[in-house]
Amino acid sequence: MRIVLDAMGSDDNPVPDVEGAVLAAREYGDTIILVGDQAKIRVELTKYDTQGLSLEVVHAAQVVTMTDKPSQVGRGKPESSMHIGMNLVKNGEGDAFVTAGNTGAALSIAILHTMKRIRGIHRPALSALLYIRGESVILTDMGANADCKPEWLAQFGMMGSIYAERALKKPNPRVGLLSNGEEEGKGSQLVQSAAELLPATGVNFIGNVEPKEVLTGGVDVAVMDGFSGNVFLKTMEAFGSVLFDMIREELYADLRSKVGGLLARPAFHRVYKQIDPFETGGVPLLGVDGVVIIGHGRSNAVAIKNAIRQARNAVSGQIVGAIREGLN
Amino acid sequence: MRIVLDAMGSDDNPVPDVEGAVLAAREYGDTIILVGDQAKIRVELTKYDTQGLSLEVVHAAQVVTMTDKPSQVGRGKPESSMHIGMNLVKNGEGDAFVTAGNTGAALSIAILHTMKRIRGIHRPALSALLYIRGESVILTDMGANADCKPEWLAQFGMMGSIYAERALKKPNPRVGLLSNGEEEGKGSQLVQSAAELLPATGVNFIGNVEPKEVLTGGVDVAVMDGFSGNVFLKTMEAFGSVLFDMIREELYADLRSKVGGLLARPAFHRVYKQIDPFETGGVPLLGVDGVVIIGHGRSNAVAIKNAIRQARNAVSGQIVGAIREGLN
Missing domain, CATH: 3.40.718.10 (Isopropylmalate Dehydrogenase)
Structure with missing residues (x-):
């Protein structure tokens, strides 16, 4: 499984985000694709023994902050780690997207700019x-x-x-x-x-x-x-x-x-x-055409790891396909 | 001041209701008019030293229960202690009404059958x-x-x-x-x-x-x-x-x-x-043409006394008159 993680999501990004990715890659054996400031992510990664882990880095030049307006961030920051990360999932290069960033922004970017809602769903729900x-x-x-x-x-x-x-x-x-x-x-x-x-x-x-x-x-x-x-x-x-x-x-x-x-x-x-x-790690955005898990801004590394666990459970449970079938 | 108390309000009526009335009459010096099953109220009253206290009893043949339907109790039980008690206030024989009984029933009897709303108030609020x-x-x-x-x-x-x-x-x-x-x-x-x-x-x-x-x-x-x-x-x-x-x-x-x-x-x-x-004792029903304080069914005597305190504060603060003026 390939989980895309917004490395710039948490309040202390990318520190707990990267550590959480390392923990998840080690525990679950999944590929974790870290999206964000490449240089910062690589510095963080050197702190851990990543031998044998499947960790990839995809650069994103912009970061969504907690004060960014959800209605403007989709067009205003097209190179954000959220935007690029969600597009990776949309294009099939990842199976799920996880972020501990601005919830309103994640909703807006997912629903309006990248994944969009599943056909037939009136409104996605957090x-x-x-x-x-x-x-x-x-x-x-x-x-x-x-x-x-x-x-x-x-x-x-x-x-x-x-x-x-x-x-x-x-x-x-x-x-x-x-x-x-x-x-x-x-x-x-x-x-x-x-x-x-x-x-x-x-x-x-x-x-x-x-x-x-x-x-x-x-x-x-x-x-x-x-x-x-x-x-x-x-x-x-x-x-x-x-x-x-x-x-x-x-x-x-x-x-x-x-x-x-x-x-x-x-x-x-x-x-x-x-x-x-933090035990649940993150919560699903249901009704978008892809798995999106949103964690708390104050997430620590374990919370990030648990959010990734939510994402893999949602992927292996084939949530998106089941919702699509549930509409018929 | 004359406070009308539904003696049949609390879950253990009339025990805490009557004791609360005695406590309030003693502490505040007000007249407390106890409405309900006369015989039961008088038995309870003999348990306390009521010398010098201003306590009156008004008989009511019916009792509103917690399972009575609010929409039916107004017409269905016109002789309830709630109904008779609220009418005493409406007719100027009391300054405020206090009950620890069925909240929905109290709303319905107050708004539709006895005191009615203050002219100009769209909807009374609990x-x-x-x-x-x-x-x-x-x-x-x-x-x-x-x-x-x-x-x-x-x-x-x-x-x-x-x-x-x-x-x-x-x-x-x-x-x-x-x-x-x-x-x-x-x-x-x-x-x-x-x-x-x-x-x-x-x-x-x-x-x-x-x-x-x-x-x-x-x-x-x-x-x-x-x-x-x-x-x-x-x-x-x-x-x-x-x-x-x-x-x-x-x-x-x-x-x-x-x-x-x-x-x-x-x-x-x-x-x-x-x-x-129980510290606050009861909560006001605002917007009806009279002071109504509703306490919790599980009220003990102190809670009843405190509900009576709320009622006297509402009366001395001239709440109803002030709301009427607030509409202009």
């Missing part, structure tokens, strides 16, 4: 992969589409189900629709209409769900519009961070708590490990 | 009062209106601002609009249109905000449609509960963690106290 207590849940859409139509949500469910089954290896994944209550008559008009369309997509639709079920293993795929999805994900992140800040602060407030906190430190690490966003 | 690290934030709407129009959101902002200023005593409250990103071009069509209307309402509109700012004291009022608001609140609750479950589990996993957890217990209690939902 997913999130929650990893909580050993269970992974795929949430889609996470913000690519703030305003959605019911038939788009139905397709998100179909694509999420295919990803859960083929890349996450979950048999007959349960698909739920996020709503404000499960009772009769609850849900926005969008949700009510989408609930009528989802059964016909052939997925295992279990009905409307609330955040609690999404977070406690009640579903494998949670379908939502990009606005609600973004609110969901960011509320979770922000509240988790507020809680951990408070706990940290109170554990330093007096000696007794400090000693308790020190003793309990391994327990806290185990908690953190169970919700570690 | 608020949430987050109490995090000593700061309170008012979120509105929390689920009364799953589908909203921009002008409704603008009114939610106006009403929330009045509540924050007059009941929560926050000078010049900062009003933010929940969005999926603060950058230019972000936000659903609804959010983009509401952002244009909010400045004209005269509130201190600080622009679009993300969940992080809502949870870390960046705003005093966060405006959102009822669907997103419900997702926000329930995601927060569910994720907090998942995190605390994981922490509890890991702290019992081995002896070292157990000892650490025991020593840190007061620290955890301090954390919990900082996000205690």
